[in-house]
Amino acid sequence: MRILKVQEFKKEVLNEVLNRGKQEISSIESSVKTIINDVREQSDKALLRYTEKFDKVRLSASELKVDEGEIKEAYKRLEKSQIAALRKAADNIAAFHKKQLRAKWTMQIADGVTLGQVTRPIASVGVYVPGGKAAYPSSVLMCAIPAKVAGVEQIVVCSPPGKGGDVNPALLVAADIAGVGAVYRVGGAQAIAAMAYGTGTVPRVDKIVGPGNVFVTAAKLEVSKDVAIDNPAGPSEVLVIADETGNASFIASDLLAQAEHDPQAWAILLTTSETLASDVKDEVYMQMKNLSRTEIIQSSIQKRGLIVIVDNTEEAIDYSNMIAPEHLQIQTKNPNEVLSRIQNAGAIFLDKYSPVAFGDYSSGLNHVLPTAGYAKIYSGLSSLDFVKTMNFIQCSREGYRNLKETTVAIAEMEGFDAHAKSVTIREEKNNED
Template sequence: MELKIISAEQFRLERATFHTNADEPHFDKSVLEIIDTVRKEGDSGIRQLTQQFDGVDVAELTVTMEEFAVASQQVEQDFVKAIRQAEENITAFHRCQVEQSWFTESQPGIVLGQKVTPIEKVGIYVPGGKASYPSTVLMNAIPAKLAGVKSISISTPPGPDGSVSPYVLVAASMLGINRIYKIGGAQAIAALAYGTETVEKVDKIVGPGNAYVARAKKWVYGDVAIDMIAGPSEICIVADETANPKFVAADLLSQAEHDEEASTYCITASPTIAKNIAFEVQHQLKEFERKDIAQASIRNKGRIIVVKNEQEAFEIVNMIAPEHLQLMINNPTDKVMNIHHAGAIFIGNYSPEPLGDYFAGPNHTLPTNGTARFSSPLGVYDFVKRSSIIHYSKKALMDASESIACLAETEGLHGHANSIRIRKENEYAK
C-alpha cells in the first residue's frame, strides 16, 4: 500500500469531510452503559466489564507490593538507566512551568492577588493493549507532582494473565506512585470519576486512551475535570530538498505504528521529494515490525500533500493544527513564527518526533483532532487551581462605592448596590 500523493486542493476537499472515530456518537450507548454499571455495581461491575472486554478475571483490582517487587526484577538495567535520564529531562523542563501565588498593592488599601493551589487527587490513565507506555507515566505524573498534587492514582488495562506491564510499574515506583488499578477502558474512567469500594474518586483525570476512553472522559467531564479528549496520534512533516527521504519515511512510520487511525501527513513543494518519500515508506514497511497497523494507518490517514510553495505549506499546517509537527526544511528556526497551530514543533532533521515522546523534556500529551487551535500540551498548569484574592480597606471601598453601586443598578441588581451602600451609610460603624 503506497502513501498517497495528492495536491493541496485535493487535501482541502478531503479535509472538509474529515472526522475521527473518537467523535462518533455511536460509541455513546456502550460508554454510558459502562459508566452506569460502574456507578451502580462498583468493584463487581468492574470485574464483570474486565472479563467482558479484556477476557481477564481480575480478583484483586489493585497492584500489590509483591507485584512491584517482581517487576523491579523483570526489567533490564538499560531501561532503568534510560527512564531515569528521561525523568531528569522531563522534570527539568516542567519545573520551569511551576506557578507561584502572587499579591500586589495596586493602590493604598487595595491588595489583589492570585492564590495557586494544587488539585488534591489526580487519576492517570495509562493505555495498554497494543503496547506498554511507561513514558505516559512520566509525562503525566511528573507535572502533577511538581504542581504539588498529593494523591496520584494510575489505572491501566491488565494483560492476558491479569498482570500490569513491569515497565509501567517500575516507572510509577520511581516516582513514588504505588496506587495502581488493573482497570482499562471506559470502566477505568468511570471508576476514577465516581469511585468504588476499591478505587478512590479523583478530582481530575488525565492521560490518553482509545475512542472509548476519550468518549468516557467527555461524559464524566463536569463531575470531574479532564485534561483533553485525545484522538489517534498525528504527525505532519514539512519537507524540502534539504530533508532526507529515509528520515521522513521513518518518522511518518513512527506514528503510523501507534494505531490504524493515526494520521501521517507530509507536505512538500517538490514532486520529486514526494515520490522519493513515498518510495521510502513502502520500502521500510517491508521489514516493519508493526507492519499491519502501520499499513492500515497509511491507507486510512496517510497523505503526501504537494503544495505550490512554502507559504502554502504553512497554510496547510495551520489548517491541520497537528499534534506533532516536524520542520525538515532549510532554516527552520527562522520560520517557526509561521506556525500558529501545533501541539509540539520539532525543528530540523535531527529532532524527530520520538525525541519528544520519550526524552527531550516537553510533554508528549498533546492536543489532537485540530484542537491545537485552542489548547496546549499537558503541563504543571493543568494540575493547579487559581483563586483570586481581593482585599479593600474601609477607605478604599468608600472611595469606589458610588461607581460599584452605579454598575450594579445599571444591571438591575439593587441588592448588589445595597451591599455596598449599607457600608457607606454605616461608615463610622465598626
C-alpha cells in the first residue's frame, strides 16, 4: 500500500483513479449477443444448454424453478441467529425505503388550476444475484425489498446453481423474507436474456436489477433497449477522509473490507495527518494476516490501495468530489461539516462508529451503489427506481381563463394553430351554451 504526498498523487495516480472501473465489454459482446439470441429463439432449451455448459449442472425445464419444498428446507439449513439477522436487516431496509416514497401531491398554480403528481409501481422486476461458489443473500434483500415496498406485484430472482444444482439456502431464505415470488436456478447472460424476453419457465419482467460479472453487465446493456436496467456496477471502492482524530485500526478495517471484494477494488485514504497515514498502513498489513481472503486483499491493496497526505481537509473534500466514490467514510473532528460540502458519493458513513459494513448489510441503506465515478450523476438503488410518476391537471372555468391567453400565445408563436384552437374552442362552445 503506497503512501503518497498529494503532489505525487495528482501527477502519478489521479488520472488512473478517475478512469477506474470502466468495464471493457467489446471483446465479449459477440458471445453475449449469441447467448441472448439463442434464449430468445430457443427458450428453456437454451437456458438448460448454457447452464450445463457454464455451471456444469444438467437440469430439466421443470427443475429451473426452485420449489416450495426447497425453500422450506433452506430454513432448516440455517442457524436461527442467521435467520434472525436476515429478518432484522430486512425490517431496516423496508423502513428506510418506505420513507423515500411519496404517493401523491397537489398544488394550486393559479386560481382554479390544480396540478399534481401520482406515483405508481412498475409491474414486474427481475433480480439477478451472483451465485455458484459465493452467496449474497444481502443482494436479494437490497434489490427485492425496495421493489416490494414500492408496490411491485411480480418479483423474481435468477441466480446460478451451485454444485449439484442447489441454490444457496441463505439466498433462498432471504428471497422468501423479501417477498420474492419465484427463484430460478439460472445465471449469466442467459438469465438476463430470460428475464428480458421471457421463456417457457422464466417470465418476462419490466426491469432488471442486481450485480454480476462482466458477462451479466454486457447482457444487461444489450437488452436495455427492450427492458429497463439499473446502473452497471464495477469493482467495489471506498474512500476515507480523515484528520488527526481518525482511528487507524477502524480505517484500516474499512479499507480491507472493500479490498476483500475483488482484486480490482479500490481502497483510498485521504488524510491531513502523516502520523495517521503511517499508522493506517501498519494496521492494514497487521490485520490482513488474520483474514480469510488474503490473496484477494493483497492484490487489491498492492495495486489499488492508496494513502494520500493532503494539505488540509478542504483539499480532501475537493478530491473526494472529483473521484465520486461508491462508499465515502468521514472520520474528522466535525464530520457533518464535511458532509455539507460533499457533492458526489454513493453512500456516506459519518464518524468512527459507522463502518461501511453497516451499509452493506444491516442499517437499511442500500448497498447497490454507483461505482467508477458514476456517483457524479447517479444515485444508489432506492424504492424510487421501481415507480413511475404521472402528472395531472384539473381546471375549473376560472382556471381555464387564467391559462388561456398564455397557452394560445405560445401555440401561435410555434405555428400550431390546432393547439390554439383546442383552447379557444372551449370558450366558443361555452358562449354558445
